[in-house]
Amino acid sequence: MPRKRKSANGTEVSSSHHRSSSTSHVIAPGGGTANDIQKLSHTLGLPTDAVTAIMNCQGQGVRSSRRSAGGAADDLTAAAVDPSMMNVWGDFMADESTTNTAAAASTNDQAASASKPAATTSTTSPSTSSSPSGPRSYALPIQPPKATPGLLAQTGTLDASVPGRSSISKTPATHEFECPTLLFPQSIFGSITTTAKIAHIATSPTACHSVAITTDGMAFGWGRNETGQLGLGYTSAVVPLPTQLSIPGEEGEITFVAAGVGKYHTILVGSNGIAYASGGNVCGQLGINNGGVKQIEKFRKCAVMGQVVGGDTGGEDEDDVNVKIVQVSCGEEVSALLCSSGHLYTTGSAEHGLLGNGETGEYIITAGRLGYANCAKFTRRSIFVQSEADATAAAGGTTAVGGGVDSSGKVKCVPLEDGGQISLASISCGKNHFVAVEAATTSGTDVPRVFTWGSGDYGCLGHGIQADEYYPRLVGALRGPMFASNHPVDAVAGSNCSLVRTKNGHVYYVGKHRQVGEATMRFTLIDALANNSHNVVAIGAGSATVFCSTKAGVTVSWGMGSHGELGYGTGENKSSAKPKFVNVLDSCLVSAVACGMGHTLFLISNEDAEDAKALKKVPKVEKDDIAQFVEQIKGKKSDAGADEPAKKKQKSKKK
Secondary structure: OOOOEEOOOOOEEOHHHOOOHHHOOEEEOOOEEHHHHHHHHHHHOOOHHHHHHHHHHOOOOOOOOEOOOOOOEOOHHHHOOOHHHHHHHHHHOOOHHHHHHHHHHHHHHHHOOOOOOOOOOOOOOHHHOOOOOOOOOEOOOOOOOOOOOEEEEEEEEOOOOOOOOOOOOOOOOOOEEEEEEEEOOOOOHHHHOOOOOEEEEEOOOOOOEEEEEEOOOOEEEEEEEOOOOOOEOOOEEEEEEEEEEOOOOOOOOOOEEEEEEOOOEEEEEEOOOOEEEEEEOOOOOOOOOOOOOOEEEEEEEOOEOOOOEHHHHOOOOOOOEOOOEEEEEEOOOEEEEEEOOOOEEEEEOOHHHOOOOOOOOOEEEEOOEEEOOOEEEEEEEOOOEEEHHHHHHHOOOOOOOOOOEOOOOOEOEEEOOOHHHOOEEEEEEOOOEEEEEEOOEOOOOOOOOEEEEEOOHHHOOOOOOOOOEEEEEEOHHHOOHHHOOOOEEEEEEOOOEEEEEEOOOOEEEEEOOOOOOOOEEEEEEOHHHHOOOOOEEEEEEOOOEEEEEEOOOOEEEEEEOOOOOOOOOOOOOOEEEEEEEOHHHOOOOEEEEEEOOOEEEEEEOOOOHHHHHHHOOOOEEOHHHHHHHHHHHHOOOOOOOOOOOHHHOOOOOOO
């Protein structure tokens, strides 16, 4: 099917969305037209009949089989076309007390200031469980990150020593890209592997280095290497060219399926289910079970609680592993793994409750200097919580005004009864917070839940308050009837923001990623995309940037990017308050976006003639084009820690 193209005003158009005389007639209260009904239907994931009935109801609800004002019988069940929609309609048409209950819960959350959840002191009863029918049956095993393989592109600078320390020159050099540029398609990737494409890309909001993994499992790293985070056996200011990464003593024997990148460290996940780490380890973020080692320059096997390799697993293969790691995400000084069962493992800094174990272990080192009970080994976290108000609302009860908080005004949280059995499908770490999406169930009827924890600055956790969460806490705003047929599927975390993508390609945003403006305190639909029928397939968030790429071959970005990481092109603005088209990628199918500090990575499809045509306008760079820059980098000294405030030099403590 041909891709949609942009109209003159920059929106996607197709024949099915053109307004005609038949769609401009007013058919709903308030001047609503058929076209308005169709947009609402797409946004809410409801049939048009249901939306029309909701509009005609005008928010009054119903208490009988007849409308209170009209007197004519309504066939309410006709508004739904399937059982799940019948449930949605029934929830909406329920007595207004249900709405009042949700409103009260929302008010309580907004009025409270959260800190450590009172999970150890709260009384949990079956009525507070979000899963009264028992643990969910998940569709397992969880798989490594999946994206349509393609060509690697980058916008921003290749000089990783610059971001956070100095600004880009007024006249961009050959290694400074102001629009997405194909990275070494022939001189590096084409010369090493002629058949493989890039299958996975990794960087993070606080990282100035990146990792790319090919379809045949080869890993390449480039960027800042001041703490040995690229695992090459040495430190350097910058590794300017993608360089193949390997495990010492097992070169060429281990292939990789995933990678996570923190500010000072890198973790690779092998196809054998084992994780390997290199780089800075001040807070134990490498998970090598040795907090005394502050830095390593070669990849070393991570220690995962309960993981046994080889004959001790009972398997026939000496490489068998009982806990198979499949995904990884890294923050500034923290790391998280997901195994094939969807279980969560964390290590590193305990500040802000990042470990998800219910505590920070904060203690005083010296005057004005704090330490935390950091962890040096990947340990499973199996307690998931929700606010007491959310639990009461989910059980059909009501929360009194002022309820749901303790005497100090902190939000009361209770453990989910199925917390020990919860499986996660994806996880993403920003600077100091996590967002994770639950795995789908075998029945397909349970709506996957979203959990956030860590630093709550700018409301980036989506609970309506600026407060840290010490356990993975359920985001109440992303469940309910509206998400029954349009449930969350994945999420990404920026430095101080979070994005969640749904099944129908809608994106919800919370937090703040620009230095100016107000923070968004609750997950809010990005209506500029949803209202124009954009089906988003890839999302990314960096230190001050946000990206969304659609199924129709359109990529937009907004935020601040002094190094060209927004990709608008030479002579264009370096910031945007609203989503703006990345014109170079027009008609290119982008299957993955990864946003770092000073740069952004893309995976661009190259499957057919239409892809090839779209790629013709995307510039490319080869090794010879930046030979002079590479020579300059060789003589550049490492400047490790130059961008690091003294107060961040914290001392690790074994638990």
